[in-house]
Amino acid sequence: MNYKNGKDVLPPSLLKELQQYINGELIYIPKQQERRAAWGELSGSRKLIQRRNEDIYRNYLKGLSLAELESKFHLSIESLRKIVVKMRAAGVRLETAAGSSAIRHEGTTGARS
Template sequence: MNYKNGRDVLPPSLLTELQKYIQGDLIYIPKPSNQRIGWGEASGTRKLLAERNAEIYSFYTNGWTVSDLERKYHLSGESIRKIIVKAR
């Protein structure tokens, strides 16, 4: 996270108003809630995991055992079972 000096990014009137409440400390200003995106959506991780999980379920329905899937995906048996149950 990059920090910016309030003098560089805020209008003087707003800076003066903020200084009434906080001075010399760091303050975090969040993005508006309508701009917030879910975990993994920006990087594509969520999509990749969804595709992997669909593939795991497909292999399972085609006869692969949980042990086979553990070795292929390097996941625990419990994780494989959770993915299968969720995909049903």
């Protein structure tokens, strides 16, 4: 933290305004907060895991059991259960169009089809 004289760095009108509140006393002005990238945003990990979770949910909706998903994705049954519950709560629904599967996010909760 560096000390700077307000006369040297502030416009005169702002200096006058501040003097009405803090006349001759020290004031700390914090840095502006920077927006930090969320985990996995820059590396692509977040998208990769989202695609994996959608694939897990797609397979679950096709009828694979949690035990089968555990073997296929090498995740614990508890982790798979959390993924399925989260995807269901987010309103993700499997759609089949022209033989290809697509994931669609809706505002309502979906049920296992």
